[in-house]
Amino acid sequence: MNGDGSTGGQGRDGQGDDLASKDGQSKNADLAQFRESPQGEFLTSNHGLRINHTDDSLKAGDRGPTLMEDFHFREKLTHFDHERIPERVVHARGSGAHGYFQVYEPLAEYTRARFLQDPSQKTPVFVRFSTVVGSRGSADTVRDVRGFAVKFYTEDGNFDLVGNNIPVFFIQDAIKFPDVVHAIKPEPHHEMPGASSAHDTFWDFISLTPESMHMIMWLLSDRAIPRSYRMMQGFGVHSFRFVNAQGKARFVKFHWKPLLGTHALVLDEALKIAGKDPDFHRRDLWEAIERGDYPEFELGVQLVEEADEFKFDFDLLDATKIIPEEVVPVRPIGKLTLDRNPDSFFAETEQVAFHVGHVVPGIDFSNDPLLQGRLFSYLDTQLLRLGGPNFQQIPINRPVVPVRNNQRDGFHQHKIVKGRVAYSPNALASNSPMPAAEEQGGYVHYAEKVEGRKVRRRSESFGDHFSQATLFWNSLSLPEKEHLVEAAHFELGKVEAREIRMRMVELFNRVDHQLATLIAEGAGVPAPTGSAVKNHGRSSPGLSMENTAKRTIKGRRIAILAGDGYNSAELLAVRAALQAAGAVTHVISKFLGPIKSSGGEAVEVDKSAITTGSIMYDAVYVPGGKASVDTLLLQGDARHFVNEAFKHCKAIGATGEGVNLLLQSDITGVPLADQGSDGRVIVAKGVVAAREVSNPQAFAQRLIEAIAQHRDWSRAEKVQVPA
Numbered sequence: 001m002n003g004d005g006s007t008g009g010q011g012r013d014g015q016g017d018d019l020a021s022k023d024g025q026s027k028n029a030d031l032a033q034f035r036e037s038p039q040g041e042f043l044t045s046n047h048g049l050r051i052n053h054t055d056d057s058l059k060a061g062d063r064g065p066t067l068m069e070d071f072h073f074r075e076k077l078t079h080f081d082h083e084r085i086p087e088r089v090v091h092a093r094g095s096g097a098h099g100y101f102q103v104y105e106p107l108a109e110y111t112r113a114r115f116l117q118d119p120s121q122k123t124p125v126f127v128r129f130s131t132v133v134g135s136r137g138s139a140d141t142v143r144d145v146r147g148f149a150v151k152f153y154t155e156d157g158n159f160d161l162v163g164n165n166i167p168v169f170f171i172q173d174a175i176k177f178p179d180v181v182h183a184i185k186p187e188p189h190h191e192m193p194g195a196s197s198a199h200d201t202f203w204d205f206i207s208l209t210p211e212s213m214h215m216i217m218w219l220l221s222d223r224a225i226p227r228s229y230r231m232m233q234g235f236g237v238h239s240f241r242f243v244n245a246q247g248k249a250r251f252v253k254f255h256w257k258p259l260l261g262t263h264a265l266v267l268d269e270a271l272k273i274a275g276k277d278p279d280f281h282r283r284d285l286w287e288a289i290e291r292g293d294y295p296e297f298e299l300g301v302q303l304v305e306e307a308d309e310f311k312f313d314f315d316l317l318d319a320t321k322i323i324p325e326e327v328v329p330v331r332p333i334g335k336l337t338l339d340r341n342p343d344s345f346f347a348e349t350e351q352v353a354f355h356v357g358h359v360v361p362g363i364d365f366s367n368d369p370l371l372q373g374r375l376f377s378y379l380d381t382q383l384l385r386l387g388g389p390n391f392q393q394i395p396i397n398r399p400v401v402p403v404r405n406n407q408r409d410g411f412h413q414h415k416i417v418k419g420r421v422a423y424s425p426n427a428l429a430s431n432s433p434m435p436a437a438e439e440q441g442g443y444v445h446y447a448e449k450v451e452g453r454k455v456r457r458r459s460e461s462f463g464d465h466f467s468q469a470t471l472f473w474n475s476l477s478l479p480e481k482e483h484l485v486e487a488a489h490f491e492l493g494k495v496e497a498r499e500i501r502m503r504m505v506e507l508f509n510r511v512d513h514q515l516a517t518l519i520a521e522g523a524g525v526p527a528p529t530g531s532a533v534k535n536h537g538r539s540s541p542g543l544s545m546e547n548t549a550k551r552t553i554k555g556r557r558i559a560i561l562a563g564d565g566y567n568s569a570e571l572l573a574v575r576a577a578l579q580a581a582g583a584v585t586h587v588i589s590k591f592l593g594p595i596k597s598s599g600g601e602a603v604e605v606d607k608s609a610i611t612t613g614s615i616m617y618d619a620v621y622v623p624g625g626k627a628s629v630d631t632l633l634l635q636g637d638a639r640h641f642v643n644e645a646f647k648h649c650k651a652i653g654a655t656g657e658g659v660n661l662l663l664q665s666d667i668t669g670v671p672l673a674d675q676g677s678d679g680r681v682i683v684a685k686g687v688v689a690a691r692e693v694s695n696p697q698a699f700a701q702r703l704i705e706a707i708a709q710h711r712d713w714s715r716a717e718k719v720q721v722p723a
Contacts, residue, residue, distance in 0.1 A: 046075055053456045057175045057369055061452020062459035063317055066174075066372035070456075073175045077373060080178035081381040087136050088385060090181055091147045093195075094130030095229065095282040096349035097289055099338035101125050101152060101299070107333060110250060110303060111242040113362030115154040116333065124153040126396060127338060128352055129229040129285070132164075133184050134195025139274035140281035141265060142195045143224045143487065148234030148256060149354045150336065153400045156441060160358040161254055162378070166223060167235035169319045170212045172462050174373020180205060180212070198494035207503035210465040213511060214320050217472045220487040222264035222480060222545060227618075227710075228284045230295040230555060231263040238356075238371040239316045241364040241446055242303070249446050251304040251316055251366065253323060255330050259296040261549035263710050266648050267486055269615045276613055286341055293555045293582070295338045300330035314468065315461035319370040321468055324540040348396045353382045361438075364446040369458075387411050404433040469511045470535055475543035479713040485515070489522030501525045506532070553707045554582030559607075559617040561638055561661070563589050565627025568597035570655045573696030574621055574703070581704050588612060590635065598625050609637045614645040619707045624656020624693075632661050639665050644723035646687075649715050651706035653688045655699060662689060668717040686712030 043051045051072055058070035066073065083089055100122040107116040115123045130147035131138065146165040151158055170180045182188075183205035184197050193199050197219065206212050218224065226232040234256030242252045265273070273280045288295060302323050304316065314321040342348035355378040356371065365371060382391050388411025391397060406422045421429040436442035476484065488508075492501050501523045509516035513531035520527040541547050558578050562571060575585050586606035589595050594602040614620060620641060622629070632638040642665040645652055654662050663672050670687045681690040681702055688703045706712070 045072060046079070054179075055176060056173050056456050056458045057373060058454060058456050059367075059369065059452075060450050060454065062455065062457060063315070063367055063461070064450050064452050065367045066369055066376075067454065073373070074376065076175060076178055077377045078380055080181070081377055082384045086385055089381065090132050091128075091130040091149075092136045093134050093138050093140070094128045094147065094349055095285050096126060096128040096342055096345075096352060097285060097295070097338040098340040098342065099125050099127065099294070099336060101150075101334055101336045103334040104332065107242075108244065110244055110252075111362035112245045113154075113159070113242075113360050114156055115152060115159070115360070116362070124400065125336060126151045126153075126348070126352060127336070128349060128354070129232070129281070131195065133197065138195035139278035141225060141270040141273045141278075143197065143219070143267075143270065143491075144195070145219065145224065146226060146229070146232060148232070150234075150256075151352065151354060151358075151397075152360075154360055155401060156360040157401055158358045158397075158399045159360045159363065160354045160356060161236055162354045162356050162374075163234050163236045163254065163256070165226065165232045165234055166215065166218045167237060167253075167255075167322050168215050168218065168468075169237055169370060170206075170215045171209070171370065172211050172318055172320055172458065173369040174371075174377065175369075176209075177370075177373065177377070180209075193494075196494075198491045200495050200497050200500060203492065203495050203504060204497065204500050207500050207507060210507060210510075211320055211462075213465050213507055214469040214472065217469045217484070217511065220484045220491065221472075221476070222266070222483050223262075224487075225265045225267065225270040226281070227263040227265055228260075228288075228555075229281050230285065230288055230293075231258050231260050233257055233262050234297065237319055238368045239304075239366040240371075241366060242301075243362055243364050243446050247447075249306055249364065249448075251306065251309065253302040255300040255302070256297045256336065257300060257330075257332075259298060259335075259549070260552060260555060261710070262545050263548065264545060266711075267483065267490065269648055272613070272615045276615060280616070285338075287584075288555055289338060289341050291584070293584075297336040298332050299334045299336060300332045302328040302330055304328060314464060315459060317366055317368040317459075318462045319368055320462075320465070324471070325542040326540060330542075347394075351386065351391075351394050352396045353386060353391050353394070355379050355382065359443070361441060361443050367448075367450075390414065406433070466510045466533065467536060471538055471540055472543055473512050473515055474535065474537065474539040475541065477544050477546040477713075479711075480544060480546065481515075485518045485522070488519045492519070492523040495523075498525065550708050550710060552582065553578070553618075553704055556583045556618040556707055557616065558583050558585045558707070559612075559614065559620045559641070560585055560587045561589075561620060561622045561632060561641060562587055562595060562603075562625070563628040563631040564595050565598050565631070566595065566603075566625035567623050567628070567656050568599055568601045568603075570625075570658075570693055570696060571597070571603065571623040574623065574653070574655070574700045577697055577700030578621075578704065583618075583704075583707070586612075586617070588641075590631075590637075595628075598627065609635070609641075614641045614648070614650070617645070617650070618710070619651040619653070619703070620645045621653040621703065622655075622658035622661050624654075624658045626657050629657040629660050633664055640723055642667065643721050646715065647718045647721040647723045649686065649711035649713055649718060651686045651688070651703065651709070651712070653699075653703040653706075655690050655693045655696075659689050659691055662687070666721045666723075668720060669715065685715050 057066045057073045103116045128149045131144045133144050148163045150161045184202040186192050187201050236254030239251045241249045243249045356374045390410050390412045393414045408422050425431050438444045502525045505516050505520045508519050509528040510532040512535050517527040578585050588607045589605045590609050592605050592608050594604055596602050646667045670684045686706050688706050690699050693699050
């Protein structure tokens with residue numbers, strides 16, 4: 001009889017004697033006592049205590065702060081934080097850059113934070129962008145939330161604004177963070193799929209967690225597959241507090257807005273780029289900084305007076321909610337510029353340690369239960385990942401001000417602190433280092449009044465899980481809605497359990513009936529017979545990327561397809577105009593090396609056709625030159641390049657004989673064949689073409705205007721293009 005009550009070589013997992021030892025006894029039998037199946041059993045703590053509730057942390061009142069005595073919360077989060085070594089449990093794959101931040105004007109009315117007072121002061125920063133789910137070796141362009149973490153090295157110590165590119169989160173209470181991440185990570189029995197949410201365990205969890213539905217709408221939107229880190233918004237997610245020198249506090253939400261506008265990939269691009277260049281976002285950021293196209297982001301804030309805390313139809317402490325910008329406008333307060341790449345990826349990007357608890361005087365917390373849990377979890381994670389309590393001494397984590405305290409020894413201690421005293425209070429060292437009063441720069445927590453019974457319960461004001469998900473859906477443009485439905489078809493199409501797909505359709509029916517009906521069609525389950533709730537009809541224009549900045553092509557990548565015999569005048573003039581507008585141009589041909597024009601001039605090929613594709617570029621231009629275009633017409637890669645760019649709604653330009661390549665492709669709905677010999681420029685559905693170019697600069701300007709729009713979604717014919 002084994003320890004689990006089984007006999008012979010049959011373990012709890014039902015496996016037989018497949019690992020027989022020399023003496024004929026099963027090694028499975030030896031290990032049977034370690035095999036467990038929790039199915040049908042009660043939830044317990046690690047020391048065997050049965051747990052009656054695991055969805056809410058213990059708080060002082062429904063909306064109060066999380067209590068340190070919540071042993072179940074601390075045990076659950078501690079175990080979760082220590083599950084992966086040495087890479088981060090989440091946000092393992094990242095890319096970082098150095099830069100600086102400057103405030104636009106003094107903000108003393110709202111906060112005493114000194115780095116937000118002097119417009120002439122440049123505060124050094126280090127920023128780490130990341131994906132959440134995948135390992136360090138995963139691809140950049142997977143559908144996922146992106147981290148947007150900023151470490152400000154201020155004169156009062158480090159301030160870490162640890163946010164995401166999505167302003168809400170999956171859960172309302174941090175005690176469920178291990179659950180959502182366990183669900184979205186690869187399934188533990190076979191470690192698949194990597195870096196993807198398209199599998200049963202994730203959608204099983206979501207289908208049983210209605211509070212996640214607002215976040216799911218963002219995750220299925222184009223926001224989850226950004227074009228570039230340089231074109232991605234960032235959010236602090238939580239409600240924090242600004243506190244001024246007089247002790248007056250206001251709630252604040254932080255927003256990062258890229259000056260290049262907020263742009264995304266399309267799903268087909270994202271999937272293909274993952275195979276063609278899994279480092280696409282990392283490479284884009286690095287190369288932009290190296291060539292001097294420094295990414296810039298404007299920091300904005302939404303400020304809410306404490307007296308107005310309860311004036312909204314949602315709870316400010318609920319991390320699954322936004323404050324619509326038309327309700328509380330975002331006020332720009334400063335600009336972030338990234339101007340230097342790391343010297344060592346490991347020493348800087350990999351070892352940087354962010355913590356939401358790293359604040360400075362003038363910035364404080366709210367009782368958001370997700371934020372309260374992060375205050376514990378981030379520090380706990382670094383202790384394991386970076387080898388102990390002295391991770392702050394790693395150069396990338398050191399503040400720019402002196403560190404003086406009584407903490408000595410510990411793993412990886414780098415400092416040699418002189419003196420015999422390592423305690424406080426002390427008389428032997430005149431009580432040094434001594435506490436600093438508030439007027440001396442000491443941090444004083446905001447004196448919020450807190451009272452209530454100790455309860456493991458959620459505030460009733462956190463109970464609306466669908467109205468803002470509906471707001472998001474109502475705010476999207478038609479193409480964005482189509483992409484969201486396509487994403488749901490892809491994600492749920494990977495879910496094997498039909499009952500999970502059915503539960504998800506029912507949840508989407510509480511967001512919008514049309515949405516649920518469209519998703520059900522692709523998910524292979526019956527559409528809901530009626531609307532679960534009436535769509536409230538409200539929208540928020542700021543939630544649609546169609547309303548983003550479309551005035552520049554700075555940093556855009558433009559492919560120029562050419563071969564021997566190209567028209568030098570056209571290529572050089574258009575390329576120069578594109579580069580003058582801030583774009584990056586690459587001449588692409590079958591092989592690397594120089595190609596010669598019809599007049600004998602030479603240009604160097606930047607990329608060979610086999611190493612790249614239209615998915616790597618924002619637009620494509622085909623110059624004239626009969627021999628060049630005749631060669632391209634014989635190359636399937638060249639036709640595919642144009643077809644694929646058209647399918648993905650990108651700007652396409654062609655001059656002279658280059659128009660023939662467009663005519664021989666599968667582009668439809670554009671009157672290219674109507675061009676006569678007058679050289680007129682045709683601009684239709686993002687395609688800019690001219691048989692004769694008397695003024696290359698004027699043609700280039702029309703192409704630049706098309707590229708600045710990012711995509712032309714009017715191409716209904718794109719579904720007919722084989723690419």
